Amino acid sequence: HLRKRRAKWTHGLPAVVEVRVPAEVAAAIAPEPDAEYVGSQDRRSIAQWAQTGVKQGDGSALKLAAGNDQQAYLFAPTGARGPVFLATVNFDAILHYNQSRRYGLAVSLLLNRLQGGPALAAAWPTDDPGLSRAQIKELQEMLYGLGYEVGVADGIPGAKTRDAVREEQARRNLPQDGRVGKRIYDAIKETWPPVAIRTRPQ
Incomplete structure (x- = not known):
């Protein structure tokens, strides 16, 4: 489907990577659980994000097997209190097929797990469920x-x-x-x- 829609897909590159962000980066993300943050206007390489203090979700050094020159942007679907991700061009490719970011995230996380990736480190803010x-x-x-x-x-x-x-x-x-x-x-x-x-x- 992605090829038919001429979406760019990079093999070996995760669509999203869960990350921990330092306070100065987190300050740009609203704290409200329903305040989705999409920083697609600020794309940087994985290496540049690492230089700002961004780490993997488990606290380890940020690096990708596909290369640290890959471009990514911050994506926080439930504000600063929930999981925060770096979204890559493969996430954009999924959105090219279906523009719902919820759909894109669900597919991305499933792909990560199927490829042996870890479960999410940060908890979803579920004490007050969302609405349709x-x-x-x-x-x-x-x-x-x-x-x-x-x-x-x-x-x-x-x-x-x-x-x-x-x-x-x-x-x-x-x-x-x-x-x-x-x-x-x-x-x-x-x-x-x-x-x-x-x-x-x-």
């Missing part, structure tokens, strides 16, 4: 109904949605992490609809 796009859209509509300015309910959690979630978490004495997840979704659903609800203009 339909559920995020529903949450955005409920937040709008509660009076928050979240913009269009499109199922994509942007800054306005996270700010609204953070305010609603504070109102409900929940941890104010801005997480667009099951915890705040269920909390609002349990008391829905409110006595006073704002409706969108027709």
Whole structure:
């Protein structure tokens, strides 16, 4: 499939490599678990990433059998609190076939395991599971109904949605992490609809 779509695939090169990043690099990654970070505009060689203090996920020196001149960029699918990866041209090749980064990551991790790679060292932030796009859209509509300015309910959690979630978490004495997840979704659903609800203009 990748060849048919003329995607560039480099044999022997992992699509993603789990890494540990130093504080100055991690500072660019938002802490919110739903704040996906894709640093595809900042591509460096594996050797250059190693020079910044980036290490393998297990803490060992960063190096690739395919060569340390391979280009890669940082990818943190669940913010700074979850696993962080270096994504290579092979990850781009998978996205060329299917543009979903979740799909691309799942395929990449499966390939790593099938080739004898280690399991992930960092834990996924699973204490507050994520939502489907339909559920995020529903949450955005409920937040709008509660009076928050979240913009269009499109199922994509942007800054306005996270700010609204953070305010609603504070109102409900929940941890104010801005997480667009099951915890705040269920909390609002349990008391829905409110006595006073704002409706969108027709």
